[in-house]
Amino acid sequence: MARSKRTIKMQLEYDGTGYSGWQRQLGAVMTVQGEIEQVLGRITQEPVSIDGAGRTDRGVHARGQVASFATGSPMPLGRLMYSANSLLPSTIRINSMRQVPESFHARFSARSREYRYFLLEHPSAIDSRFAGCCYGRPDVAAMNRLAEMLVGTHDFVAFSKETPDQQGTLCTVTEARWYRYGRFHVFHIEANRFLRSMVRFLVAGMIEAGMGRLGQEDFNAMLESGCRRPHLKPAVATGLFLWNVRY
Template sequence: MEVEYDGTSFFGWQRQPGGIVTVQGELERVLFRVLQEDVSIVGAGRTDRGVHARGQVASFATGSGMPLDRLRHAMNCLLPEEVYVRSLREVPMEFHARFSALWRQYRYTLAEEPFPLLRRFAGVHRGPHELAALNAVADVMVGEHDFAAFSRSGSDTKTTMCAVTHAVWRRSGEVLMFDIRADRFLRSMVRYLVSASITMQPGEVFDALQTGRLGCQLKPADPAGLVLWEVGYEV
């Protein structure tokens, strides 16, 4: 299934114990109500607390023969208004939303003024910011690098190498947008790279990718601006 959600009120994607509300937890709760069976879902990306998604992909197996259009309708009737199942389709049993993905694309929206109507879906860093300077830093990110310096600890990944194929800043009306695509992302990696684009020089980012260490203090950008935009698979 392809899922869209406003992550503002959720403690991230991943299921948590103790009644903490997460997107995965809500989807599994609703699937149990509709299908009357325990269903465990797997997401293509584990978005952090407050991060949104337009094209999150999740896979699950069920013994139910309920038509997909009926299942989707029932889920959307029961899910909180911040979560919406955009589509459902059958896939081969070997499909895995996370491990079958070829790439993921994130979009970050950055406001240069604290506009109230954008506060749920944009990070704020007062500007103005020059596109040329932002893209000079983004250019350094493209390629296969060790992004250990731009991630939070506690990840369950075995390697911190990621292959970035696209990283571009552009202006759209009153905001700046950063699109980045890679085969995989580390925990909070995009938010760190947004902060790096704003506060670091290209040479500093290059050195951090070479050494795995930062030469300065860096905080991840506000999660409100980040959206898991799209996930790519073999057609």
């Protein structure tokens, strides 16, 4: 007789430096999702497919990623989590596991996601692994004026990489601001959804404004018209963290 399956919610963190993003890919490519699925499948002796709340890009980190999966294994969750963390690379860590209703889905049940981008004024031999760099002192007040413009529902197509499965380009931003944390300038943004590379493009535009290379009118024109300036490239992935997911 087939075993009934449980739906499990996991909270995890990872250093995305050595991975080709969250989402599993064909071929011999290391992804965070692929590593976790392989380990859970080895422990439970069954195929495991997990769903993440956010599909982070290559090199992007997570402090508060959430994932869910179904399993027929009766193994106690404390033991399952301990076993998984023993086998996972040191750059991936599952912080909690709990059983949730079958209807729960890490991606589709989420109400909002929060990202943070850490920015240095000068390169660092240590901190550059987890931060971008603007090579000078930015005008943070100017950057915050642009951040204020992001709050509300907007079409962010000019600040994204289009993907075939993208379900529209409207996103509702509930909070966006820059603040200082030690030697870092930190951009905090929360929204109901994010497009591919959206935060990194927004950060790049605000850095350009903060360094005096882009005017507020030009930034607003991109937001209103949906046309991105050709020279604008996404900020480096090293500084970006999926920080929290709310349900």
